[in-house]
Amino acid sequence: MASVKKVELGSDGLAAESGVMTVYSYDPETGLCTGASDEYLAQGVGIPANSTTNVPAACKSGKVCVFNDGEWVQVDDHRGETVYSTATLKPVEITLPGEYPEGTTPLKPATAFDVWSGKAWKTDVKAQQAAAVSDAVAKKSALIIEANSVTQAWQTQLLLSIITDVDRASLTRWMQYIQEVQATDESGAPDINWPEKPE
Structure with missing residues (x-):
């Protein structure tokens, strides 16, 4: 098999005669070296776009070679971080x-x-504290709403004088719980000892 002639570019950047030339391609956006290839160049034709005849240097650890302003330069490689x-x-x-x-x-x-x-x-400790207090205010409101929904039927039964003794005792425990929640100071958030719900 006959060997293909290696060619060089003339001062005009075109092959003076037909043959093969090793070129180094790079990504048009990032300049990253994408590899080397032997390209056949017909007489009067230049190298492919986004490639150069300049050989990139071996890159140090943590660096990559990019083609920038007509030369290969080593830049930090933090990709994936x-x-x-x-x-x-x-x-x-x-x-x-x-x-x-x-x-x-x-x-x-x-x-x-x-x-x-x-x-x-x-x-920012002040912002952190303000957010914790805001969360505590929201939690306090949610606990009271939940407790009121539990006691709503019992309160109606109490008004109508049809509540059982067992339900009256439960209503009392839940109303005491609501009072304890209402008395809870949110300013100590996030270190708040919330009262336990009645069983």
Whole structure:
């Protein structure tokens, strides 16, 4: 089998004669090297789009080669890593090579109330406390609504003087429970000892 002639490009970027040339392809969006191939070039034809004859250097660990401004450069490769938005705390998966996106950090926030200080997450204790109090107020309201729905029939029976002694005792326990819930101070949230529901 005859060997195919290796060719070089002229100063105009075109093959001076027909033959094969090794080219290195790259992704047009990211510049990432996608591999090498031997391309047959007819006389007067240039190399395929998104390729170069420049040989990429072997990349160091944690780096990838990208073609940028006519040359291969090594950039950080964080693809597949998760970082966190310093504004929203939401996780962001890295899909492109390069530095971490601006406004992100690889440090995971410890709570939903963390604020980025520029170097580390700091928990906004006041916001955390305010949210806990708000949750406690909502829980208090839900417990009272639930207890009122349990006692509603008994209260009607009591008004009509048709309540049994057993139901009267249950109504009393539940009304005491409602009073205990109403007296619960939400300002100590999240450390609140809620009263136990009657059985």
